[in-house]
Amino acid sequence: MKNSINNTNTNNHFTVKLSTLYTVAFISLRHIIHEAHEFAHMILGRFLCGVWGTRDFNNVHPMSDAYTENHSGSALLGLEGPFVNYFLIWLGTFLIVYGNTSSKKSWGLTLIFTSLPFARFFTALIGGGDEFGVIKTFISDPLTARVVLISIIVAVLFYPLYIAYKAFKNTQFKRLFFTGF
Amino acid sequence: MLLEGTVVLLFFNYLLKIGVLNIYPFMGSPLLVYVILLIAIIVFILTAKNIKFLVSAVVSKSILQSKKVAI
Numbered sequence: 001m002k003n004s005i006n007n008t009n010t011n012n013h014f015t016v017k018l019s020t021l022y023t024v025a026f027i028s029l030r031h032i033i034h035e036a037h038e039f040a041h042m043i044l045g046r047f048l049c050g051v052w053g054t055r056d057f058n059n060v061h062p063m064s065d066a067y068t069e070n071h072s073g074s075a076l077l078g079l080e081g082p083f084v085n086y087f088l089i090w091l092g093t094f095l096i097v098y099g100n101t102s103s104k105k106s107w108g109l110t111l112i113f114t115s116l117p118f119a120r121f122f123t124a125l126i127g128g129g130d131e132f133g134v135i136k137t138f139i140s141d142p143l144t145a146r147v148v149l150i151s152i153i154v155a156v157l158f159y160p161l162y163i164a165y166k167a168f169k170n171t172q173f174k175r176l177f178f179t180g181f
Numbered sequence: 182m183l184l185e186g187t188v189v190l191l192f193f194n195y196l197l198k199i200g201v202l203n204i205y206p207f208m209g210s211p212l213l214v215y216v217i218l219l220i221a222i223i224v225f226i227l228t229a230k231n232i233k234f235l236v237s238a239v240v241s242k243s244i245l246q247s248k249k250v251a252i
Contacts, residue, residue, distance in 0.1 A: 015236070016235060016236055017234055017235060017236075018235070019231060019234070021228050021231040022228075022231045022232060022234065022235055024224060024228045024231075025224075025225060025228035025229055025231050025232050026232070027221075028221045028222070028224040028225035029225055029229075029232070031217070031218065031221040032218070032221050032222060032225060035214070035218045035221075055214060102233075102236045103233035105236045106232055106233045106234065106235035106236040107232060107233060109235060109236065110232050110235060167236070
């Protein structure tokens with residue numbers, strides 16, 4: 001990707017340009033948001049349970065007696081990380097819808113996809129992820145829990161992804177972003 | 182070129198999302214997590230200005246034609 005890729009869509013009055021430096025920035029921001037997700041678990045875990053939890057490369061495990069016995073605390077801890085992702089996805093949507101400059105729209109699209117909306121949906125679909133851990137504390141039947149959770153996630157993510165799809169309409173990059181992130 | 186970009190993005194996404202780096206024992210160190218985070222923050226600060234160029238506004242042909250008519 002030595003050169004930038006241009007894809008002009010005159011119907012939408014926008015051109016989408018994917019450059020090498022943009023890709024580097026995207027990956028860096030993706031990692032920072034991933035860490036913000038884990039830090040959110042850690043900080044709330046420290047606040048509720050008094051321990052920072054165990055950290056490995058991928059996840060934080062804020063295990064303590066208080067965490068496992070207290071359902072509301074457990075739910076809060078589980079939701080804190082995804083809250084960061086959903087907040088940034090909706091912030092990105094807000095920037096696309098109300099942003100009056102192409103710069104804001106670029107940041108909006110970037111925020112939506114660096115927060116990995118597809119990962120939130122996919123992990124719930126295969127019966128994993130933070131949200132599924134939370135909903136299991138309230139709904140014991142795994143299948144019902146999964147159906148309810150997927151419905152909630154689709155409801156939350158539908159509008160941001162619809163807005164992102166419209167922004168990428170008729171560009172070759174929509175496949176890349178929608179399948180990858 | 183697009184295929185190359187897709188493969189690179191998907192590969193890094195896979196590394197970060199699935200946590201495949203956990204298979205290496207030395208990658209389990211929390212210290213390494215913070216070192217990588219620090220590197221990511223520095224790289225992001227250096228390259229963040231490129232994010233705003235993802236989408237750029239262009240003037241459509243119809244608008245250009247209407248302006249020509251007006252002129």
